[in-house]
Each structure stands twice: as C-alpha cells, then as structure tokens.
Amino acid sequence: MKYVGKPTPRVEDDVILRGRATYVDDIEPPGVLYAGFVRSPYPHARVIKVDLTDVVVAKGVVAVFSSEPPFALGGKVRYQGEAVAMVLARDRYLLQDALEKAVVEYEPLPPVLDMYEAMKPGAPLVDESLGTNVVYDKTYEGGDAALRGAVVIEGRLSVRRVIPSAMEPRGVVAVYDGNMLTIWTSTQVPFDVKKEVASALNLPLSSVRVIQPYVGGAFGSKVLVYPEEIYVAAAAYRLTTAVKWTATRSEDFKTTTHGRAMDLEYKVGVSKDGRVETIEGVIYADAGAYYWGEGLVDTAARMLTGPYDVKYARVRAVAVLTNKTPLGAYRGAGRPEATFFIERIMDRVADELGLDPVEVRKKNLIKQLPHTNPFGITYDTGNYIATFEKALEKLGYFKLKKWAEEEWEKNKRMIGVGFSTYVEITTFGHETVIMRVERDGSVTVYTALAPHGQGLATALAQIVAEELEIPMERVRVVWGDTAHVPDGVGTMGSRSITAGGSAAILAVRQMKSKLAEAAAEVLKCQPEYKEGVFHCGGKSVELRDVVKHMYKKRIQPIVEVTYRAEATFPFGVHIAVVEIDPETGFVKPLIYKSYDDVGVVVNPLLAAGQIHGGALQGISQALYEEAIYDNAGNLITQNLALYPLPTAVEAPVFEVHFAEEFHPSKHPTGTKGVGEIAAIAAPPAVVNAVEDAVRKTSRARFCKTPITPEEIYNAIWKIAPPLC
Amino acid sequence: MKISLKINGVLHEVEVEPRKLLVHLLRDLGYKSVKVGCDTATCGVCTVLLNGRPVKSCNLLAVQTDGAEIMTVEHNEMESLRVSFKKHHASQCGYCTSAMLTIAYYLKKTAKTREEIVEGLSGVLCRCTGYQNIIEAI
Numbered sequence: 050m051k052y053v054g055k056p057t058p059r060v061e062d063d064v065i066l067r068g069r070a071t072y073v074d075d076i077e078p079p080g081v082l083y084a085g086f087v088r089s090p091y092p093h094a095r096v097i098k099v100d101l102t103d104v105v106v107a108k109g110v111v112a113v114f115s116s117e118p119p120f121a122l123g124g125k126v127r128y129q130g131e132a133v134a135m136v137l138a139r140d141r142y143l144l145q146d147a148l149e150k151a152v153v154e155y156e157p158l159p160p161v162l163d164m165y166e167a168m169k170p171g172a173p174l175v176d177e178s179l180g181t182n183v184v185y186d187k188t189y190e191g192g193d194a195a196l197r198g199a200v201v202i203e204g205r206l207s208v209r210r211v212i213p214s215a216m217e218p219r220g221v222v223a224v225y226d227g228n229m230l231t232i233w234t235s236t237q238v239p240f241d242v243k244k245e246v247a248s249a250l251n252l253p254l255s256s257v258r259v260i261q262p263y264v265g266g267a268f269g270s271k272v273l274v275y276p277e278e279i280y281v282a283a284a285a286y287r288l289t290t291a292v293k294w295t296a297t298r299s300e301d302f303k304t305t306t307h308g309r310a311m312d313l314e315y316k317v318g319v320s321k322d323g324r325v326e327t328i329e330g331v332i333y334a335d336a337g338a339y340y341w342g343e344g345l346v347d348t349a350a351r352m353l354t355g356p357y358d359v360k361y362a363r364v365r366a367v368a369v370l371t372n373k374t375p376l377g378a379y380r381g382a383g384r385p386e387a388t389f390f391i392e393r394i395m396d397r398v399a400d401e402l403g404l405d406p407v408e409v410r411k412k413n414l415i416k417q418l419p420h421t422n423p424f425g426i427t428y429d430t431g432n433y434i435a436t437f438e439k440a441l442e443k444l445g446y447f448k449l450k451k452w453a454e455e456e457w458e459k460n461k462r463m464i465g466v467g468f469s470t471y472v473e474i475t476t477f478g479h480e481t482v483i484m485r486v487e488r489d490g491s492v493t494v495y496t497a498l499a500p501h502g503q504g505l506a507t508a509l510a511q512i513v514a515e516e517l518e519i520p521m522e523r524v525r526v527v528w529g530d531t532a533h534v535p536d537g538v539g540t541m542g543s544r545s546i547t548a549g550g551s552a553a554i555l556a557v558r559q560m561k562s563k564l565a566e567a568a569a570e571v572l573k574c575q576p577e578y579k580e581g582v583f584h585c586g587g588k589s590v591e592l593r594d595v596v597k598h599m600y601k602k603r604i605q606p607i608v609e610v611t612y613r614a615e616a617t618f619p620f621g622v623h624i625a626v627v628e629i630d631p632e633t634g635f636v637k638p639l640i641y642k643s644y645d646d647v648g649v650v651v652n653p654l655l656a657a658g659q660i661h662g663g664a665l666q667g668i669s670q671a672l673y674e675e676a677i678y679d680n681a682g683n684l685i686t687q688n689l690a691l692y693p694l695p696t697a698v699e700a701p702v703f704e705v706h707f708a709e710e711f712h713p714s715k716h717p718t719g720t721k722g723v724g725e726i727a728a729i730a731a732p733p734a735v736v737n738a739v740e741d742a743v744r745k746t747s748r749a750r751f752c753k754t755p756i757t758p759e760e761i762y763n764a765i766w767k768i769a770p771p772l773c
Numbered sequence: 774m775k776i777s778l779k780i781n782g783v784l785h786e787v788e789v790e791p792r793k794l795l796v797h798l799l800r801d802l803g804y805k806s807v808k809v810g811c812d813t814a815t816c817g818v819c820t821v822l823l824n825g826r827p828v829k830s831c832n833l834l835a836v837q838t839d840g841a842e843i844m845t846v847e848h849n850e851m852e853s854l855r856v857s858f859k860k861h862h863a864s865q866c867g868y869c870t871s872a873m874l875t876i877a878y879y880l881k882k883t884a885k886t887r888e889e890i891v892e893g894l895s896g897v898l899c900r901c902t903g904y905q906n907i908i909e910a911i
C-alpha cells in the first residue's frame with residue numbers, strides 16, 4: 050500500500066463540493082440570539098459614556114452589555130473598530146437597526162499612526178501604563194565581528210501592512226445549557242479558546258467544549274483568541290442561552306489582525322567579490338494597538354541572514370504600538386519579511402558591485418549543513434548550492450531570461466524575470482494522536498491539528514494507511530472538537546504534518562506491537578506483519594480477527610502518542626515572470642515556478658495547492674495589497690471594494706517542482722512543511738522580476754512591497770526612478 | 774410580502790420582509806451553501822444562478838426574485854463538476870467553492886476559451902487557491 054508521495058484527492062472535498070460543509074455562520078442552535086458590537090469610529094479616544102437607552106427598548110433586542118464583560122479596557126479605545134458594547138437581538142436585521150441607536154460619547158485623543166512618530170519623545174501614548182510606545186526592544190548578536198567586508202552598503206527596506214483576508218470573516222457561536230458551555234468558532238487553535246474562555250469565566254476546563262467547524266481560511270489571522278470569542282461565550286454563559294456573532298467584512302478588516310508591517314534599516318559589509326560578511330540593522334514592526342503579534346519581529350530578526358553564510362550579524366528587533374489594528378501572524382509570520390530583506394540585500398549587492406545575482410547567491414549560500422546561523426538557529430539538512438543550481442536549471446531560469454530579452458528586442462514587451470531563494474523555519478511544539486482500531490480493523494485517528502483548507506485529514510490518513518499497510522478508505526481522521534481529540538497546539542507555522550503526522554506514525558508503530566502481542570496469542574508464535582495480516586509458523590490471522598480477540602479479552606486497541614517536534618528548515622528557489630504595461634505601470638504576473646526541498650512530500654497534489662495559494666498571496670503583497678490609514682486613523686481600505694485581492698485574471702500560470710534529491714527532516718515523517726514557503730519566496734522574486742523589466746529603460750531599484758503602478762510608471766519613464 | 778420561487782427545481786412559497794436580501798432568504802431556507810463574504814457585493818461567494826445566469830445573491834432583494842428559478846450548488850446537475858473539482862484539487866477551505874462550482878456550471882455552457890473562463894471566474898474571489906486548479910477543473 051503506497052500512499053505517501055502519491056497525488057491523492059482530498060476526503061474533505063466530498064462534503065465541501067456538495068455545499069454541505071458547515072462553517073460557523075451555518076450553525077443555528079434553537080433560539081439563538083445574534084450578537085453585534087458597537088464599535089469606535091475613533092482610533093484613539095476616551096470613552097466617556099455609553100448610552101444604550103434607546104437600544105434596550107428597540108424591537109427585537111434581548112440584552113445589552115457595556116461594562117461586563119469589560120469593554121474598552123482602561124476606558125479607552127486604541128484603534129478604529131474596537132468594541133465598546135455588545136447587543137443581543139432575536140434577528141440580524143433588527144440587530145443592525147438597534148446598533149444604530151447606540152449613543153457613545155467619546156473624547157477623541159490625538160492618534161499616533163506612524164511608528165517612527167510613535168517612537169519620538171512626547172508622542173501620544175497608545176498604552177499609558179507602559180510610558181512608551183516601544184513595546185518590545187531586543188538585540189540579537191552573534192558571529193565573528195572581526196571579519197569586515199571592504200565595501201559597506203546601507204539602506205532601508207519596507208514590507209507594508211496587509212490584511213490577511215480569509216474569505217470567511219470571523220465568527221463564533223456559544224451555547225450554555227446550564228452545565229456545559231459549547232463554542233463553535235472560526236479558529237486555528239480550539240484548545241487556546243477553551244483555555245482562555247474557561248479562565249475568563251472561571252469555569253472548569255471540563256465544562257468548556259470548543260468545536261472548530263469548517264473554517265473558511267485563516268492564514269495565521271485566526272491563531273489568536275479574540276475578544277469577541279470571549280464576549281460571546283460570556284454572554285451565552287451569563288444568560289444561559291445561545292449566542293452567535295458573525296463579523297461583517299468591514300468589521301473583520303478592522304478587528305482581525307493585520308500582517309507584515311516591518312521595516313529594516315541595514316548596513317552590510319561586503320567583500321569586493323560579493324561575499325556578505327556582516328549584517329547590522331534594526332527591524333521595526335508596526336505592532337498596532339495591542340502587542341498581540343509577539344515573536345514576529347524576533348523571527349524576522351533571527352532569520353535575517355537567510356540561507357547565507359554571514360559571519361557576523363547584529364539585529365535589533367523593535368515593536369512599536371500605534372493606533373491601528375493589532376499586528377498578528379500572516380502566512381510566514383516573520384519569515385517573509387526576513388526573506389524579502391535579505392534577498393533584496395543580495396540583489397543590491399550584485400547591482401552595486403556589478404555582479405550577477407546568481408553568482409552572488411552561489412558565493413554566499415551555506416556550503417555545509419547542519420549550519421548554525423549567527424543567532425544560534427541550526428538549519429538541519431540540505432545541500433543549498435546543489436539544490437540552487439539544480440533549481441535554476443529545472444526552472445529554465447536562463448532560458449526565460451533570454452526569452453524576455455528577445456521579446457523586448459523584437460516586440461518591445463517589457464517582461465521581467467526574477468528569482469528568490471530562501472530558507473525558512475517551520476514546526477515547533479508537541480502534538481498528540483490517539484488512535485483506535487475499531488472492531489472491524491478500520492482505524493480512527495484523533496488529532497488536535499486544526500486544518501482549515503490544507504487537507505490534513507487526507508494527509509494524515511495517507512500516512513497512517515501507509516504505515517499500517519491498510520487501504521486509506523479504512524482510516525478516518527477526527528479533528529476540531531476538544532471533547533473528542535487530545536489536547537494539542539493546532540495548525541500554524543507549517544507544522545501540522547511534521548508534528549501531528551510524526552505522532553501518528555509513532556502511534557501506528559506502538560499499535561503494531563500491541564497488535565502483534567495479541568496476534569502471538571492467537572497464532573501461538575511470534576508473527577510478522579504485512580498488509581493487514583499477521584503470519585508465523587505457516588499460519589496467519591487478519592487484523593480484524595486480532596482486534597476481535599483483543600476486544601473479547603477486554604483489551605482496547607487504543608494508543609496515545611505525544612511527539613515533540615523540533616524546528617526544521619525547507620529551502621528552495623522560486624521564479625516569477627511578469628509583464629509591465631508601460632502605458633499604465635500595471636504588472637501582469639505571467640508565470641510562477643517553484644523548486645523546493647521540503648523533505649518528504651506526503652501529497653504532491655495538496656502541496657502544489659499550498660504553493661499556488663501562498664504564491665498568489667505573495668505576488669499580491671508585492672504588487673497590490675496595502676492596508677492604508679488616513680491621517681485621522683481611519684482604515685481607508687476597510688472592505689473588499691477598497692482592498693484589492695487578486696482574481697483569476699491576476700493569477701499567473703504555476704509550475705511546481707519538488708526536489709528529486711530532497712533532504713528529509715529528522716522527524717518520523719521526514720517532512721519539513723510546505724504551507725508558507727511560497728508566501729515567503731514570492732514577494733522578493735516578484736519585486737526582482739519587476740525590477741528586471743523596468744531595467745529595460747531605467748536603473749531603478751525597488752525597496753518595498755507593494756510596488757504601485759505609479760512607482761513603476763515613474764521608474765520606466767524616468768520621472769522618479771526609486772533607487773535605494 | 775409573499776413570493777414564490779423555484780430553488781433547485783423545488784417550488785417555495787414564502788413570506789419575506791421587503792428588505793431581506795436574497796442571500797439571507799436562501800440561507801434561512803436551508804441553502805447554506807450560499808455564503809456571505811463581504812458587504813460591498815465584491816467577493817462573489819454568494820453567487821447563485823438566477824434564471825440560468827450568475828448573480829450575487831447579496832445584491833438582490835428576495836422580493837425581486839418572485840417567480841424566478843434559482844440554482845445553487847446543492848443541485849444534482851453539479852455532479853460531474855464536483856468530480857472534476859476533486860480531481861484537480863480546486864478547493865481548499867471551501868468557502869468560495871459553492872460559488873466557484875456554480876459559476877463553473879454556467880461557464881461550462883457559455884465560455885469557449887480559457888480567457889473567457891478566467892474572465893468569468895474573476896467575479897468570485899478565492900484566497901486559498903491560485904485559481905489555476907479551478908480553471909483546469911472547468
């Protein structure tokens with residue numbers, strides 16, 4: 050039975066494609082009340098008075114909350130859209146009518162929106178209790194400072210704020226029946242929700258059950274427990290009723306964490322032949338109104354040297370509070386920023402020294418794995434130079450370059466070809482699997498992984514079926530309900546199959562020895578196992594009969610295995626080909642190709658899907674998306690009409706390759722993670738490609754995402770070519 | 774107001790408030806495959822076929838559809854597209870998938886070239902896939 054490595058369609062699809070997958074807004078418990086929030090129009094204001102007199106008497110209104118649970122902590126709102134009161138009504142339309150009747154008196158305070166302004170003395174404070182807006186400041190340093198490059202290059206790079214924009218807005222349903230509080234929520238972390246709700250309401254953990262229904266995308270933005278999840282749970286608990294909240298899109302854009310929003314100020318020391326010896330710099334993260342995005346700027350700092358053998362590095366990681374939506378994880382969470390920074394630096398080095406960017410990479414790539422970077426992170430396995438060279442060949446990089454030249458010469462088409470290379474860090478924490486062999490020899494696997502589109506139930510079933518040598522149809526994976534599955538972390542950080550899948554493999558191995566013991570009793574000899582049958586002494590017994598024997602003897606064929614997964618490091622090369630319309634500066638992504646060493650690939654069909662989606666997000670970050678606030682702190686890009694997500698028209702043609710000569714991780718699965726690599730690799734590849742196209746007429750250098758059509762137009766026509 | 778409409782071939786007679794959106798009526802009637810993803814009629818995840826043509830059901834009042842025939846992804850005629858979507862891994866989180874299938878059903882009948890399919894799909898946003906697998910599935 051060979052499943053691992055085979056492109057296998059998803060078991061999840063059968064329900065989704067019939068329109069029967071249940072998302073949180075599809076859940077309608079009897080008598081459910083609809084919750085809505087009165088939200089601050091100001092980004093920074095003292096809440097003087099919340100007057101809900103007219104709301105309480107409005108048609109359909111059942112209850113209002115404005116002081117309990119505690120809204121507007123410290124009597125202050127810190128970003129536009131922060132909740133100041135909650136209203137429950139019998140009907141969604143009546144709820145909207147009622148919300149409009151709320152009268153809130155605010156004392157607007159001057160907002161601070163720019164992180165550099167926020168760092169200046171005398172700037173308005175987002176959180177007075179800290180006495181500063183610099184909420185985090187830590188310096189990482191390592192390596193040998195004695196080696197200094199002959200050439201010093203300084204600069205500034207910027208990855209602007211974006212909105213993750215899962216197609217399903219956040220939502221939560223909570224029901225309290227007098228004993229048990231059950232919560233359905235659009236989350237990546239059911240167990241965190243359970244813990245935080247229990248602690249907020251002072252309930253025993255055993256009285257709180259959290260169910261993750263189908264989740265319509267998350268990309269890191271649903272990895273936190275949000276205030277609304279607590280508010281709705283609290284309301285259901287206090288009133289012993291059922292309450293549901295579904296965010297509108299604009300509510301979601303203002304209150305679900307944003308991503309990226311980091312700048313790097315850097316100084317690198319380079320040898321004349323293009324070896325980057327030292328990197329020094331400061332990474333600033335615009336953390337927004339609450340420091341929910343802990344660790345993001347640290348990851349960006351600690352991965353800043355990328356796959357390169359930099360001898361010395363010193364990076365300060367700074368996070369600054371501003372009156373904007375809190376910053377949080379977004380697909381890659383620190384690694385896309387680090388990768389954009391270091392790849393732009395490598396391209397700049399090549400440009401300044403007149404070297405080929407390919408040669409600069411070869412000169413700097415780490416030669417021997419494992420390798421410990423200056424900040425003490427040890428990259429596990431790989432052969433970066435060989436993989437890099439193979440990738441360029443396989444992806445036809447030089448051919449594409451030549452074709453783009455010809456198209457320019459013959460047809461004046463402005464086509465650019467760009468590449469990026471990356472190493473990223475995935476996987477952390479423990480994951481537990483409970484596995485039960487049913488009375489007929491079929492298998493149920495319980496996991497705390499919290500998939501939301503990745504197809505993890507399929508991938509886990511493949512892994513278990515392969516390890517137990519039984520048909521995949523006989524394996525079912527249960528996830529998403531804290532009443533059934535073992536306590537675990539959830540799905541984020543490209544960790545799920547490596548951590549959860551490895552736990553599953555170990556569980557199968559334990560199960561096999563448990564089954565072998567029982568089979569030995571039946572067969573009266575020490576059996577061998579093959580494809581669902583135990584053999585020895587010319588006799589054999591099938592799995593199902595072994596299990597029957599166990600059940601008869603009151604031995605449950607159940608195992609529980611916890612696996613602690615250390616970090617592992619995918620490496621790869623991605624290529625973007627874009628075409629610029631010189632009349633408008635608009636960019637059409639034409640082709641996107643990837644070549645990745647992610648260790649073992651469990652399901653190439655699903656892995657390629659992760660590349661497609663991640664790449665399109667990265668392309669869109671590079672070319673279209675930015676969360677924009679006006680000077681008063683209003684989120685201008687507050688809905689999908691104003692925030693441009695890519696459509697099928699913008700999508701390039703994808704070509705996905707996984708390295709034939711791959712380097713497995715040391716985990717039982719041998720996997721390294723695939724969920725975020727393309728979101729990490731795409732932005733620098735795309736910016737590189739745009740720069741390459743623009744270079745046909747002008748010597749511009751781009752140093753931020755997104756690059757707007759206006760900037761491109763100005764560069765092409767030499768009106769204001771950016772050079773940084 | 775009382776209206777009558779056929780949904781996936783089944784006749785419904787319902788009393789609706791004039792301000793109720795078609796998407797909410799459909800969902801209240803149990804056609805939960807029809808999703809809501811925005812408040813600006815931009816995302817297209819609420820797409821259904823109204824008398825054979827794709828419409829955003831959040832952008833119509835239910836009362837405007839009196840006498841209409843509506844088709845959603847629950848309809849049996851979607852089966853061959855379902856098989857193709859599964860084979861091509863054209864769905865990830867699934868939130869846009871009902872709309873994608875619905876529009877795919879329409880494009881199967883009307884679009885002649887890949888460009889027309891791409892153009893036709895651009896009315897529905899998907900944040901998970903790169904669209905390529907959806908295009909290939911069609």
Ligand code: FES
Pocket residue numbers: 808809810811812813814815816817818819820829830831832
């Ligand atoms: S819900 Fe977004 S277009 Fe209808």
Ligand code: FES
Pocket residue numbers: 216265266502864865866867868869870898899900901902
């Ligand atoms: S599959 Fe998630 S939005 Fe399309």
